[in-house]
Amino acid sequence: MSFPPYPSYQDSGVEWLGAVPRHWRVERLGNLYREVSEAGSPELPVLSVSIHSGVSDEEAAPEDNERKIVRSEDRSKYKRVSPNDLTYNMMRAWQGGFGTVQVEGMVSPAYVVARPRTEVPSKYIELLLRTPGAVEEMRRHSRGVTDFRLRLYWDQFKDIRVALPPQEERNAILAFVDRETSKIDALVDEQRRLIGLLQKKRQAAISHAVTKGLDPTAPMKDSGVEWLGEVPAHWVVTALKRYSMKVTDGAHISPETEGGIHCFVSTRDVSDQGIDFEGCLRTTPQSFDYLVKTGCNPEFGDVLFSKDGTVGRTTVVRDAPDFVVASSLIIIRPSPEILNAEFLDLLCKSDAVQQQVASYVKGAGLPRLSIQNLLRVIGVFPPIDEQSQIVAATAPQLDAIRQLHAAADAATALLNERRSAFIRAAVTGKIDVRYVDVQQAEAA
Incomplete structure (x- = not known):
């Protein structure tokens, strides 16, 4: 349902307001x-x-x-x-x-x-x-x-x-906004429930693949680790550090950002979609050079693991500009002859690792995971060729889930845009909702 404009407008004399209904x-x-x-x-x-x-x-x-x-x-x-x-x-x-x-x-x-x-x-x-x-x-x-x-x-x-507007009209506008946004909020909730189901499905697919493997007939053994349960008998159960060349965190100093040109990445810039190089902070060449010298620059094939705030986000460093990371991120460099970076990323996302990490997190206001505790995390590691097979086999399913997730995110964004547009049009007088009764609003 569309809503009409007011019968007449006047120039408000205020640039950001523009024309407003004549009686406002x-x-x-x-x-x-x-x-x-x-x-x-x-x-x-x-x-x-x-x-x-x-x-x-x-x-x-x-x-x-x-x-x-x-x-x-x-x-x-x-x-x-x-x-x-x-x-x-x-x-x-x-x-x-x-x-x-x-x-x-x-x-x-x-x-x-x-x-x-x-x-x-x-x-x-x-x-x-x-x-x-x-x-x-x-x-x-x-x-x-x-x-x-x-x-x-x-x-x-x-x-x-x-x-x-006059008081009675303000009340009508508030009632209209409440009705319309309530309907939109209900649709947003449906999309959020769908997103939640997709996340659970994705998590289950990852966790099964990296702890049980692809062969349902493979002999199994007790891992000896509560979080892992039974694992394929030929897989190695050991600490993550034994399969890694380097485990360190980022800068423990505040970088110079005035006039910055080099990417400075923190936890908020890391997601399942990768690294947000567009929205991250920038640091100066001098600060960047110092952070590179102190080992804060990830390399291709490293895995980033968030340790402060939202603990447990991971991503693989793929094609990327030169960048440095904040102390909120841990750089894990897998030993390439025994550990596939993409497999490590999946393993770190699995319930088995995430539950261990959660048990080590400290701090109520700002949750934190220490590097020492991440080094204590136990993983399960198949031979390198089998790791590659697992990555390849799970990719189509995870891509399909990712596409559905993206579609639900897009639908949510459109609904939120519509919500904002309704509010904006009503409170700035671009639409006239004085005579919209409940029945009309529900039919919209």
């Missing part, structure tokens, strides 16, 4: 909100702001650059927040680090707390501020010499102008 009013955020800085109290929960999900009392995502928030003894500088307050992280506002408060609580001193002066529902303002034009406007009002140092102070935030 343009206001400075400072006319709608006032900054408050009330001291918190010991009984209140500490809330955090995520760039993805807004305000919650849960640990912020690692990419939000937030440490796990605990009930600190010293809360003297924390700020009290109340339902319908709008709060934002000064350093992350332009990336979406803001949200509407739902419960009484308190937030970090690094957050700004804005309290409505009028009846404006902050949820509406939050939806409006998450539109691309508003995000860019917040970035433009932020102060700092680089993106990393940008901060949106109250004095700049309050000067941002927004367009508001």
